[in-house]
Amino acid sequence: MSSVFETLKQRGFIAQVTHEETVRELLEKEKVTFYIGFDPTADSLHVGHFLQMVVMAHMQRAGHKPIAIIGGGTAMVGDPSGKTDMRRMMTREEIQSNANNFKKQLSNFIDFSDNKAIMVDNADWLLDLNYVKFLREVGVHFSVNRMLTAECFKSRLEKGLSFIEFNYMLMQSYDFLKLYQDHGCLLELGGDDQWSNILYGIELIRRVEGKDAYGMTFTLLTTSEGKKMGKTEKGALWLDPNKTPPYDFYQYWRNINDSDVIKCLKLLTFLPLSEIDELAKLKDQQINEAKKILAYEVTKLIHGEEEAGKAQSAAEALFVKGASSENMPTTEIGTEELANGINILDLLVKTKLAPSKGEGRRLIEQGGVSVNEEKVDKIDFMVKEEDFKDDEIIIKKGKKVYHKVKIIR
Template sequence: MANVYDILRERGYIEQATHEEEIRELLEKETVTFYIGFDPTADSLHVGHFIQVMVMMHMQRAGHRPIAIIGGGTAMVGDPSGKTDMRKMLTRELIEENAQSFKKQFSRFIDFGPGKALMVNNADWLMNLNYIEFLRDIGKHFSVNRMLSAECFKNRLERGLSFLEFNYMLMQAYDFLELYKRYNCKLQMGGNDQWSNIIAGVELIRRAEGGSAYGLTFKLLTTSEGKKMGKTESGAIWLDPAKTSPYDFYQYWRNVDDRDVKNCLALLTFLPMEEVNRLGSLQDAEINRAKEVLAYEVTKLVHGEEEAEKAQKAARALFGSGGDAASIPCTEIPQARFTGGMDILTLLMETGLAPSKSEGRRLIQQGGLTVNENKIDDFNLVINLDDFADGKLMLRKGKKVYHQVKLV
């Protein structure tokens, strides 16, 4: 079996490594315990997290032991990395609820059976720290001058960096030290925006314990233009099907830019690289086949084969390639509610195509709504029973988002 380091490098994950040759040799010679941290600042993981989940799966398949840290403690402070403003403060109760949601989602991707991966919460050791002892034992190893030169802080100095956030680097470094002592964890991995925090942990282990530890970052999920992927007009693309439906999830990947297909296939699927290169080299109309494969494979990993099949059939039914129209996203509404008519803004909210009436107005104003293929420009339009054919009515938001309304 190829060294997992080479697999990660070939597929395009790796961005920076503290000791490239040593890490590669370590992964070759022994079973390595490594960790990736996830702060539960929302009630679901999103596609930005999925790159990290994929790395954990590759590592576990190669025989290494993942530790998924749920940041119940660090989420109380908030990571300033990549943020222009201070994060919203969350309550302990909300953080704990979010942490439970993360745990359920991780279990779909990682094997946490006996002797396999571990899932731990850094609140277990961070919440009860004695501040004076922490400053004396841990703070003495950190240079403020060096911390201020770190990218995660440097970007915030002009707009204002709170002392609360300034402590985040020490807390994340302390996580690595704790895992090193508890589980012989030698490697921390994370997105490239975590580079400064990861280096801090590597150096803390060396200074406090005289131990050898390593750091590895991987590329953030971005488009060919350098913009973060996983965002739409309506918000983030979540892994929770209640927040982003499997159909909408599928459609997101089906509609990526042609230039991003190969990169997404390499990072977000387990297809062999020969197949990734073949699909990624397709041109013009043929690239749509590669996009179908991408959408199906990623949806299958996140939501399961059955949901991926349904999403693919729905998309094909809508876009003329055959398929099962019954799989199109649908809202059932009692017929009686249309007897006197329902205004279009209310209908948009009922179907979830607009979160509010003001958003519905904006959608119509921008020419982004059709009803039964008729473009709508009237905010006061009323939908009646006469607008339904065989008890069905089709709404389309933008070019690709279809939603069927059925009378019951």
């Protein structure tokens, strides 16, 4: 069996491990069942989850068995980790709809056939728990004093931590115990912000079953400045093409900082490390070639080869005068909206090139907006129907973001 532990370590995934030598040996010599949890509070996974999906794929390819937990039960409570406010309560129907979307997205990377991987919903065992029985059998093993030292709680104590959220750690720990009992799951994986929750799950298994279990966290997807990656002006970088179109997805990776390219190639693609090491030798303008490869590979994994090819062609076409804008992100506008012209600030907000008129004003004042290659220097600039060539105009934001506006007649 291949050493997936070394693969994950060399590619920069691993942040912390509870028993490094034991885990390394288990992954080298045995077929290990492991799990990762997904919080179904949105209707699509985003690029932060994608890193976890890549880890699952590496593990499965090395012969190990993934369990993907959809947190249908824990989502009814909400994980306080990394949050400053309590989450909105969700209905069971909302959670189930989101979970169904997740399975489709996960299935692009994980083989669920012939029991090679399974997906479970912790609502199946959490929602029908007897509360007093749960407190007596699970809650008795948790020290409140020790829980309050956990990072996920410390950050919330000043603003206020609800009792319902305080239960989250017990519920996630119980998930690990339940999977250990029902599926022989020995290893919990998660982002490094889940370290405290993972440790308590391991402790619960030791106290209840008298057996060892293990945990491993991987690095969070951040830029070289330490900021969370995958945030855009339009919000999160979603895996659903209806929320983040393939072209926008491609352009995000094409435009990342030079210092983040090699790290992302290691974490978010399956390119051999020898090939990535060669790309790491590129300097200055040549690093753009590595960015193109990153953008294409990640877009291909999420949206398929055809969409990745379209996004790549559209991006390249922008640098060739007169080239087609066929695959460019597009906003449609009716002739009635153009009857008296439309103010550029309104158009920037309508196309989502700016989240607000204030941000649009700032972009124009800094010389960052062009219409059909003509720089816009006034915030009262009006776009009129006669500006449209073949019923289209191209708005450019900054140096690399292009958007087509098309008249619908």
